[in-house]
Amino acid sequence: MHLYEKVYKSKCNSLLRNSAFFIFILLSGVFHFSAFPGSIMGKLSNIETSEPVAAASILVFNTSYGTFSDDQGVFIIDDLPEGPHILHISSVGFITQEIEVEIGDEPVDLGIIEMIPGINQLNREIVISARRIPQIQYDSPHSISVLNQEELVTLSPRSSAEALFGMPGVFLQKTNHGGGSPIVRGLTGNQSLQMIDGIRLNNAISRYGPSQYFNTIDPNSISHIEVVRGAGSVQYGSDAIGGTIQVFTKSPGFTRGGFHAGGNLYGKFMSEGMEQSGRAELELGNERIAFYGGYSLRNYGDIVGGADIGKQDPSGYREMSADLKTLYRVGDNQLFTFAYQFLFQDDVDRWDQVAQRGYSVWKFDPQNRYLAYGRWDYYTKSKWFSHIQTTASLNRSEEQRISRPEGSLVTSTERDNISTFGITTEATSQPSSAYVINSGIEFYHDIVQSSSWDENSLTGTLTNGRGAYPSGANASSLALFSLHTLKLKRTNLSYGFRMHHYGVSAIDEEFGDIRNSSIALVGNLGMTFEFLPGLAAVASVNSGFRSPNIDDLTKFGRFDYGFEVPVSDLKPEKSVNAELGLKIFSDHVSGSLSFFWNNLFDLIDRVRSTYMGNILYRGDTVYRKSNVDQAYIQGVEIETGMNITPVFTAFGNMMYLFGSTSEGEPLRRIPPLNGSIGIRYKNPDGFSGRAEILFAGKQNRLSDGDISDHRIPAGGTPGWVIVNLYAGYVIKKLTFSGGLLNPTDETYKTHGSGIYGYGRCAQLSIRLAF
Numbered sequence: 171m172h173l174y175e176k177v178y179k180s181k182c183n184s185l186l187r188n189s190a191f192f193i194f195i196l197l198s199g200v201f202h203f204s205a206f207p208g209s210i211m212g213k214l215s216n217i218e219t220s221e222p223v224a225a226a227s228i229l230v231f232n233t234s235y236g237t238f239s240d241d242q243g244v245f246i247i248d249d250l251p252e253g254p255h256i257l258h259i260s261s262v263g264f265i266t267q268e269i270e271v272e273i274g275d276e277p278v279d280l281g282i283i284e285m286i287p288g289i290n291q292l293n294r295e296i297v298i299s300a301r302r303i304p305q306i307q308y309d310s311p312h313s314i315s316v317l318n319q320e321e322l323v324t325l326s327p328r329s330s331a332e333a334l335f336g337m338p339g340v341f342l343q344k345t346n347h348g349g350g351s352p353i354v355r356g357l358t359g360n361q362s363l364q365m366i367d368g369i370r371l372n373n374a375i376s377r378y379g380p381s382q383y384f385n386t387i388d389p390n391s392i393s394h395i396e397v398v399r400g401a402g403s404v405q406y407g408s409d410a411i412g413g414t415i416q417v418f419t420k421s422p423g424f425t426r427g428g429f430h431a432g433g434n435l436y437g438k439f440m441s442e443g444m445e446q447s448g449r450a451e452l453e454l455g456n457e458r459i460a461f462y463g464g465y466s467l468r469n470y471g472d473i474v475g476g477a478d479i480g481k482q483d484p485s486g487y488r489e490m491s492a493d494l495k496t497l498y499r500v501g502d503n504q505l506f507t508f509a510y511q512f513l514f515q516d517d518v519d520r521w522d523q524v525a526q527r528g529y530s531v532w533k534f535d536p537q538n539r540y541l542a543y544g545r546w547d548y549y550t551k552s553k554w555f556s557h558i559q560t561t562a563s564l565n566r567s568e569e570q571r572i573s574r575p576e577g578s579l580v581t582s583t584e585r586d587n588i589s590t591f592g593i594t595t596e597a598t599s600q601p602s603s604a605y606v607i608n609s610g611i612e613f614y615h616d617i618v619q620s621s622s623w624d625e626n627s628l629t630g631t632l633t634n635g636r637g638a639y640p641s642g643a644n645a646s647s648l649a650l651f652s653l654h655t656l657k658l659k660r661t662n663l664s665y666g667f668r669m670h671h672y673g674v675s676a677i678d679e680e681f682g683d684i685r686n687s688s689i690a691l692v693g694n695l696g697m698t699f700e701f702l703p704g705l706a707a708v709a710s711v712n713s714g715f716r717s718p719n720i721d722d723l724t725k726f727g728r729f730d731y732g733f734e735v736p737v738s739d740l741k742p743e744k745s746v747n748a749e750l751g752l753k754i755f756s757d758h759v760s761g762s763l764s765f766f767w768n769n770l771f772d773l774i775d776r777v778r779s780t781y782m783g784n785i786l787y788r789g790d791t792v793y794r795k796s797n798v799d800q801a802y803i804q805g806v807e808i809e810t811g812m813n814i815t816p817v818f819t820a821f822g823n824m825m826y827l828f829g830s831t832s833e834g835e836p837l838r839r840i841p842p843l844n845g846s847i848g849i850r851y852k853n854p855d856g857f858s859g860r861a862e863i864l865f866a867g868k869q870n871r872l873s874d875g876d877i878s879d880h881r882i883p884a885g886g887t888p889g890w891v892i893v894n895l896y897a898g899y900v901i902k903k904l905t906f907s908g909g910l911l912n913p914t915d916e917t918y919k920t921h922g923s924g925i926y927g928y929g930r931c932a933q934l935s936i937r938l939a940f
Contacts, residue, residue: 311696
């Protein structure tokens with residue numbers, strides 16, 4: 171097989187070389203720093219059963235310290251710096267707790283800490299993306315969705331993109347089975363920012379419109395996912411005008427009492443041959459070094475739609491991935507992290523092009539992503555530099571597109587490779603216990619290699635052409651940012667700014683050299699005011715931007731309804747998002763209600779153009795990009811969770827959006843009214859269950875681009891309602907998770923998608939811990 175024979179050996183050899191290099195760095199030379207005095211201990215106990223709570227996570231905010239409770243619920247953290255600290259204690263199936271502790275010369279014994287069972291974590295999660303450092307979800311003025319580890323285990327999603335299906339504030343578009351493009355508040359592609367472990371996935375060739383890049387993250391490598399809706403440019407830069415989606419991958423934990431080894435074996439199967447996948451995980455460590463590694467193989471069969479659709483052939487593909495992460499604690503105030511990830515996908519077909527557009531072949535082969543990064547965390551007793559972090563990363567994507575129209579002897583191939591180097595240094599300051607500042611400098615540099623060729627199957631003739639982009643095209647960004655949080659008795663204030671320079675340079679023999687640069691200055695201001703215990707009003711204003719990238723300026727090639735040619739005179743897209751809402755936080759009911767208005771300026775869109783004096787090229791209408799319009803998106807989002815009993819929790823969310831240009835025309839790809847409602851069950855004996863209803867209304871308010879899009883039926887996308895059922899059981903070290911998806915066998919697809927969703931099918935996953 172092409173993936174496992176041609177790619178496997180060379181890529182795994184590269185992985186082993188890189189891993190050996192990282193391990194060499196970790197083991198060569200141990201530096202010594204003086205330890206800070208102070209330690210803390212405690213014992214976690216289930217308040218209802220008095221049983222110990224094992225494997226709970228205990229983290230100390232703004233330090234490198236953390237541990238897990240042992241089989242007796244006991245935890246100990248040594249060598250903490252003097253002064254006030256906040257412990258964050260979390261465990262699956264229990265309500266998250268925060269405890270304030272003052273560390274001095276003597277050890278602190280917290281005694282028995284009672285953990286309250288509860289599976290409604292809405293507004294209780296610790297989030298990082300909203301201000302780049304940990305914060306309770308309830309305290310943030312931003313609208314934030316979290317998909318935690320418990321939900322990931324229950325849902326056992328086939329892909330990272332599908333994990334977001336039904337997530338509050340997110341709508342999932344799928345052009346093909348190997349894709350999946352999240353739409354955040356009506357914006358997708360390069361208008362919403364995707365990140366992993368604090369590093370940008372968006373790059374200089376991220377496309378306008380739906381993309382498949384989120385699908386290149388192994389879902390079984392994920393710890394949790396955060397979605398910051400309507401914000402992110404101040405925190406992370408260009409593209410976040412719809413919002414920011416950040417994936418956090420699994421990390422190993424330090425252990426006391428000598429060397430520790432463990433891991434997991436995982437397998438999953440779907441009916442109709444739609445998935446056979448497996449993963450092995452290994453975790454090693456002691457008090458100073460911790461290692462985590464995972465390796466996955468997957469075979470995805472053709473997706474089977476509802477009763478009216480059946481098998482969508484070809485739509486299946488194969489996948490292989492691996493991820494490594496090593497933590498090394500030097501002394502008691504420094505932490506080094508080294509990580510490496512890769513994912514390869516083979517024969518990723520676009521069923522919509524074959525079924526609807528007259529192609530005999532249209533696929534991505536291969537579709538690969540690599541990421542390596544190193545991170546240094548340094549903690550001090552200085553209130554102005556309490557935490558310094560530097561991250562250096564190298565991200566590489568490879569994409570090859572192969573197409574052949576029906577009846578043609580010519581197969582066209584386009585190949586794009588992009589390498590992105592990034593480095594970020596940031597510092598956290600705490601002038602007082604109520605005031606936190608996070609400031610830093612950030613740099614990214616992209617280099618693109620692109621090529622294309624046609625092959626005649628009859629004569630074997632190869633004809634080389636210009637790639638989608640000029641080879642050697644590059645882009646650079648440099649930014650300064652500062653984020654501030656002031657926590658008063660009943661009010662939390664959050665504000666910040668970013669100054670960002672972005673430049674593109676390309677030498678193009680056919681269209682002429684292209685130079686484009688821009689400077690953006692953006693800011694945000696937010697407030698949370700708790701006028702009653704557990705009930706807060708929130709308000710925020712966020713400005714955002716998207717700098718024109720290499721794809722906007724230099725693209726030469728087909729898209730879904732035309733052919734695009736380069737342009738040089740684009741300005742950045744800009745946005746101002748205003749939001750008002752409420753947040754509820756209690757032991758029984760939690761939720762949020764948000765009203766928002768996102769004003770968009772200098773939007774970049776395709777307009778009709780010419781190539782060599784002609785309005786058509788190879789039978790397609792010629793387009794180029796232009797700053798054409800102003801627009802707005804307004805909407806309302808509702809999210810709620812309720813603890814009905816200690817074992818039953820109800821949940822639901824709903825989103826409505828309305829998008830329009832300044833001339834009153836509909837914006838493209840605006841999702842219809844959509845949401846979900848359901849109930850969860852979790853029993854202390856190990857049984858769990860989930861029943862959910864997901865729905866979307868009909869979307870017949872279409873832009874001209876929607877009407878021209880073959881993926882959208884004439885008259886709009888029909889509404890749909892589907893049911894999904896899940897069950898799980900944990901017995902000692904075995905975890906069984908099963909699901910019955912769409913048992914009524916409804917025919918549906920999400921608005922703008924090129925492939926239909928699952929028909930009636932079953933899935934089963936088994937996880938063995940060792």
